Amino acid sequence: MTTPVHFTHNGRPVSLFTEAGESLLSLLRLKLGDQTPKYGCGQGGCGACSVRIDGQLRLACLTLAETVDGAEVETVAALSAPNLDPLQEAFMDHFAAQCGYCTPGMIVAARTLLDTNPRPSRDEVIEAISGNLCRCTGYEPIIDAILAVAAQEVSA
Amino acid sequence: MPIEITRTDDPGLAARLIANDRGAYVMGGGTGLMRRIHEGDQAVRHLILLSGPRLRQIAPERGGFFIGAQASMADVLAAPEARALHQPAASVGAPALRNMATVGGNLFARPPYGDLTTALLALDAEAVTASGSGEDRRPLALLLEDRTTRRLVLGVFVPDQGGARLHYTKMTRSHPRGASIVTVAASLARSGGRVTMARVAFGGLAGAPFRASGVERALTGGPLGSETIATAAERIGDGITPMSDALASGWYRLEMAKIHLRRLLGTAQGSPS
Structure with a gap:
């Protein structure tokens, strides 16, 4: 059907x-x-x-x-049209992607967080991506990248 | 085999379809049923997409509040009426899953899932089911025990708790989120230093979430002392077969249930009610 x-x-x-x-x-x-x-x-x-x-x-x-x-x-x-989203830039700058398989999901989850909560705490970032598994990076570079974008978007 | 799909806003039709066909399921957020379809589960043959404002409603009703079966965990977390369920709802999955997983789906989730249901049992919730053109209510515990009659659940009714307070904890292997090793929900009322009412439910431990009557009896009537708590914890295994799966053995689950009940009630000792 x-x-x-x-x-x-x-x-x-x-x-x-x-x-x-x-x-x-x-x-x-x-x-x-x-x-x-x-x-x-x-x-x-x-x-x-x-x-x-x-x-x-x-x-x-x-x-x-x-x-x-x-x-x-x-x-x-x-998010990447016409220019890369700041999160995509930050993931590159912070080496937050290795194999890249989790990256699209991570960035969608992170963008959703920042759209609703522009100044998240570290714990709130961890909570926001808690449903996204990454087996390469150990998460720290990803968390750092998201926090860096939050700081940058708030100060801009 | 192809799957049939029926879209309807008629609860009567949906109730008849699920009562007459064991392969028919009302679709909630898809977190259980879509997973079964991906796994090639041939038992899922007919999906019913049921809609209607009552199904997403969370509202006060006389003597308590109602939550529609298709309200998501995120909807529960956004509703001040459902404050008693915020901690259990927040312990389910991660944000994307909480946007999808529904209250009705949680009632029938495959073990070890069913954290919200565990809390609903401790809150003495009733299942609101479709009956003819109207609604019927029955204790949630009865609905969960009787898996032979397939009823359409429209929502749950959570009665006012009076002086009772819900204590809730969930143990997982991975943090901050994961499937339950054991989930404990205990609603206690106390007066004059004594426990006057105890409803204690466990999830993840033995198939569907259940009320532990032996634990409740051991807790009721006396002060909430360490000895009472230790005696109650030894009653958890009465009449159940703890489940084993890839996450934990049944033995481990039961031991963890004892530890987490003791810890949970230990913190309740120091709390005001």
Whole structure:
């Protein structure tokens, strides 16, 4: 059974068919060609597929594609146009990415935090990315990068 | 096998569908059902996308407050009426998961999940279920015990707690977030230095969250002293088979349950009520 879904993908209206039981992640990666959200665990445990739906942080792998009908879906790709988001710059400056697999999800989670809480404490940053696993960096460079952007955005 | 999807705002239809088809499930936030679909679970054959304002509502009702089954953990955390549940809701998952995971989904979450449900049991919550064209209420503990009758849960009703106070803790392997090794929720009322009422529930320990009646009996009637607490902790294992999984053995879970109950009640000793 296929169902039509219409939603906004990174500001652009899209219409396509979804299979029953298909996840938003599969729709984004395989049908829309947006490979920025990653498939990690498929269980909601790693955060690699983090996206924003109507501004709220969500896991694309656990989102039934049909439920985003009429919604605004944003992936990390939305943040880098036309210029890199300060978080993306800071992740490079602080060596906060190694293999890079967790990075899109981390940046979406971090951007969601900073949009709602521009001056987070270190503990609030840890809480905000607590659903995003990174097996390379040990998290410290990621936390430092997010705090650096917060300091920079508040003073600007 | 293809999955069927039904979109409806008619609770009566949803109730009939789940009562008549064991492969039909009402979709909450997807954190349980989508995971099962990814794992290739053939038992999930029909997803019901049920909508309606009552299902997301969190509002005071006579004698307590109501939380709709599709309210998320984030919705609970944003609702001042549901203050008693803020600590348990905050202990579920990470921010993205809390935006998705629902109260109704938590009631039927596969163990060791079900932290909010553990707290709801200690708060003596009632399940509000669809009945014909109206609503019916039954103790949550009964709903959880009877897994043979499939009822549509519209929400939960949490009664006013009077002088009782909820004490809650969750032990996990990873920090700050992780699945439960054991979750303990204890609601105690005290008067004149004695415990007049104790409702103690455990999650993550043995299948679905449950009330520990032996622990409750051991705590009720006397002062909340160290000896009473130690005796109560020894009653946790009565009549249960602690669960083993990749996170912990049953033996470890039971030992941790004893330690965390003792610690939790130890802090309750010093608290005002």
